[in-house]
Amino acid sequence: MSKTRLINIIIILVIIFNIIAVLLNRVEASEIKKYTQYVKSGIEAFPESYRSYLNNLKEAHPNWNFEAYYTGISWNELVEKETVLGKNRVIKTADSLWINSAGSVESGYACASDAIIKYYMDPRNFLKNDVLVFQFLEMTYNSKIQTKDGVVSILSNTFMNGSVNVEGRGEVSYAQIIMEAAQASNMSPYSIAIKILQEVGTSGSQSVSGTYPGYEGYYNFFNYGANDEGNAIRNGLEYAKNHGWNSQYISIVEGAKLLADNYTNAGQNTAYFYKWDVVGNSVLIAGNSITVTSDNLFNHQYMTNVQDPVGQASRLYNTYLSSNILDCSLNFVIPVYEDMGALNKLPTRLTEADGALYYSVGTGVYVRSGPSTSYNSIGMINSLDEVVAVQARKTATDNTGMEWDKVKLSNGIVGYVASKYLKPCSDNETGDVLEPIIATATVKLSEGSLRMRSIASTSGVLVTTIENGAKVDILQKDIAEADGYTWYKIRYNGYTGYVAKEYLTNITNIDGSEEKPDDKPTTNIKAEIKDKNIISIPKLTVRELAEELKIAQYAVTKDGKAIDAVANVGTGYLFKDLTTQKEYTIIVKGDVNGDGSTDALDALKILKYDVEATKLEGAYLKAADVNNDENADALDALKILKFDVGSTNINL
Numbered sequence: 121m122s123k124t125r126l127i128n129i130i131i132i133l134v135i136i137f138n139i140i141a142v143l144l145n146r147v148e149a150s151e152i153k154k155y156t157q158y159v160k161s162g163i164e165a166f167p168e169s170y171r172s173y174l175n176n177l178k179e180a181h182p183n184w185n186f187e188a189y190y191t192g193i194s195w196n197e198l199v200e201k202e203t204v205l206g207k208n209r210v211i212k213t214a215d216s217l218w219i220n221s222a223g224s225v226e227s228g229y230a231c232a233s234d235a236i237i238k239y240y241m242d243p244r245n246f247l248k249n250d251v252l253v254f255q256f257l258e259m260t261y262n263s264k265i266q267t268k269d270g271v272v273s274i275l276s277n278t279f280m281n282g283s284v285n286v287e288g289r290g291e292v293s294y295a296q297i298i299m300e301a302a303q304a305s306n307m308s309p310y311s312i313a314i315k316i317l318q319e320v321g322t323s324g325s326q327s328v329s330g331t332y333p334g335y336e337g338y339y340n341f342f343n344y345g346a347n348d349e350g351n352a353i354r355n356g357l358e359y360a361k362n363h364g365w366n367s368q369y370i371s372i373v374e375g376a377k378l379l380a381d382n383y384t385n386a387g388q389n390t391a392y393f394y395k396w397d398v399v400g401n402s403v404l405i406a407g408n409s410i411t412v413t414s415d416n417l418f419n420h421q422y423m424t425n426v427q428d429p430v431g432q433a434s435r436l437y438n439t440y441l442s443s444n445i446l447d448c449s450l451n452f453v454i455p456v457y458e459d460m461g462a463l464n465k466l467p468t469r470l471t472e473a474d475g476a477l478y479y480s481v482g483t484g485v486y487v488r489s490g491p492s493t494s495y496n497s498i499g500m501i502n503s504l505d506e507v508v509a510v511q512a513r514k515t516a517t518d519n520t521g522m523e524w525d526k527v528k529l530s531n532g533i534v535g536y537v538a539s540k541y542l543k544p545c546s547d548n549e550t551g552d553v554l555e556p557i558i559a560t561a562t563v564k565l566s567e568g569s570l571r572m573r574s575i576a577s578t579s580g581v582l583v584t585t586i587e588n589g590a591k592v593d594i595l596q597k598d599i600a601e602a603d604g605y606t607w608y609k610i611r612y613n614g615y616t617g618y619v620a621k622e623y624l625t626n627i628t629n630i631d632g633s634e635e636k637p638d639d640k641p642t643t644n645i646k647a648e649i650k651d652k653n654i655i656s657i658p659k660l661t662v663r664e665l666a667e668e669l670k671i672a673q674y675a676v677t678k679d680g681k682a683i684d685a686v687a688n689v690g691t692g693y694l695f696k697d698l699t700t701q702k703e704y705t706i707i708v709k710g711d712v713n714g715d716g717s718t719d720a721l722d723a724l725k726i727l728k729y730d731v732e733a734t735k736l737e738g739a740y741l742k743a744a745d746v747n748n749d750e751n752a753d754a755l756d757a758l759k760i761l762k763f764d765v766g767s768t769n770i771n772l
Contacts, residue, residue, distance in 0.1 A: 155192030158409035173247035235467035255429035279324035305380035339371035491516035491524035561624040572617035576607035583617035658718035673698040690716035723757035
């Protein structure tokens with residue numbers, strides 16, 4: 121082939137590639153949409169479907185200001201962009217209506233259904249009370265109302281309730297570091313503190329221990345770069361190492377600046393906007409407008425969990441309430457979409473074809489096979505559950521004068537409910553979504569504090585702690601029997617979660633009647649250090665054990681191998697306090713064979729010991745004495761068997 125011909129072929133290929141590039145650019149340009157966004161201040165600036173909720177909030181808090189952020193995005197387009205499989209998730213134990221079964225389950229979270237995504241995206245669902253609205257609170261720094269004392273209250277009972285050494289300054293409290301991070305980033309110190317605790321937990325993960333193998337002396341308080349491909353902790357600490365985050369101070373301050381630059385100061389300045397990327401790349405003030413293109417929307421989302429903004433809202437509300445600044449001048453920025461239509465409610469299996477929708481104003485209301493309390497219970501409904509009256513209301517009256525409705529539940533059960541507990545759903549359009557209180561109680565402990573959990577189990581995430589003597593509101597009773605406890609759903613100090621019934625006393629129902637206290641232990645101690653041993657109750661994870669002992673930096677090993685933080689500890693395991701370098705042998709009450717569980721195998725081992733068919737000594741003999749009578753015999757074996765089937769507890 122001649123040189124001239126080769127050159128001509130190359131020129132032709134270059135021309136073809138350029139033509140293809142131009143065509144591709146034209147196609148891409150045709151797919152990019154433009155949106156005009158603007159902000160208006162005041163309730164009158166909102167669509168009618170927002171105003172009744174906002175008027176109620178304004179009446180309760182006259183100093184609050186509400187800004188309508190008109191996104192220019194149609195509701196249907198938003199739904200199309202966000203219902204991509206795997207983009208949004210819910211906890212895997214959620215109602216099946218919340219889960220898209222076609223997706224995968226990762227790190228305990230399942231793909232969210234279209235219906236639950238639409239519910240959490242609809243801002244109007246979270247304007248019904250002064251707690252949930254805090255997901256729209258503007259996150260910028262306001263030195264007049266955001267104080268160090270407020271940060272201290274957030275960090276109390278967490279691993280950050282203290283100080284660390286800062287080079288050239290000596291000991292500096294975490295609260296002070298967060299205040300300095302707020303000044304450097306122009307981001308609310310309350311939002312910074314809450315975001316850190318959501319990322320690394322109240323006990324602190326290995327991301328902030330400074331002792332992770334290969335990354336000693338590096339910290340990542342915001343879990344930047346901690347993706348799930350491979351080892352998330354290692355990925356995050358690699359990011360920290362590459363950015364020089366070699367102290368707690370640097371990690372918090374630089375991490376907050378990065379967070380603010382990427383989100384808060386770049387337009388996504390509320391917890392809602394962190395989750396849903398529907399705004400432009402700069403903070404927009406009332407009276408101004410910007411043009412945003414679709415390639416800058418829908419993808420820059422800090423988290424996949426659709427419930428995250430609601431969780432942040434509760435923590436923010438509690439902080440402002442406890443700091444006595446709830447009624448200060450606060451600014452809430454609330455998105456508005458085009459063609460929103462009717463309110464997107466929580467998903468239900470019922471339709472209007474089944475009849476008029478009603479909801480329960482009580483919690484733990486029995487559905488019975490007939491119109492009287494003398495009939496058997498065939499189901500139960502809770503606050504805000506929707507039911508359907510399949511016949512006319514008040515179809516029967518029992519011998520006490522109580523009126524009953526025949527109803528159909530979402531799961532298909534048909535039965536009877538006392539009419540006084542039902543209210544038409546149409547009456548709840550502007551109602552309060554907080555569950556009603558069905559009883560009150562007092563926390564009773566011998567020492568320590570009561571842990572409120574995110575689910576009805578000791579494996580649930582710690583929501584908050586409650587001190588002895590505190591008054592709590594009961595929302596639901598007998599949620600579950602788990603881990604040897606009966607669980608109640610409660611609300612306390614702005615938080616909602618689950619606690620063991622055994623630690624509540626003076627339970628008084630809303631009708632004035634009182635429950636008789638159960639004859640069960642009231643101690644809430646889960647673990648304690650005795651000499652060179654750590655004594656604990658069964659089914660504590662490594663992380664929970666460290667949390668109970670208030671030890672932030674630790675390592676747990678079995679036969680020289682490290683035990684994962686979410687695994688249960690067992691008798692004979694070694695616990696090392698990395699701060700003091702002290703080492704302890706763990707004794708788990710009832711775990712006689714040291715396998716990390718308390719079950720029939722342990723009972724059998726005690727019975728064999730009791731007839732001298734095997735030996736027990738040291739930590740294992742102490743673990744066998746579950747009834748604390750200084751013997752290991754058939755009575756201990758019986759208690760373990762009862763614990764194994766959930767009919768009793770094992771305490772220290």
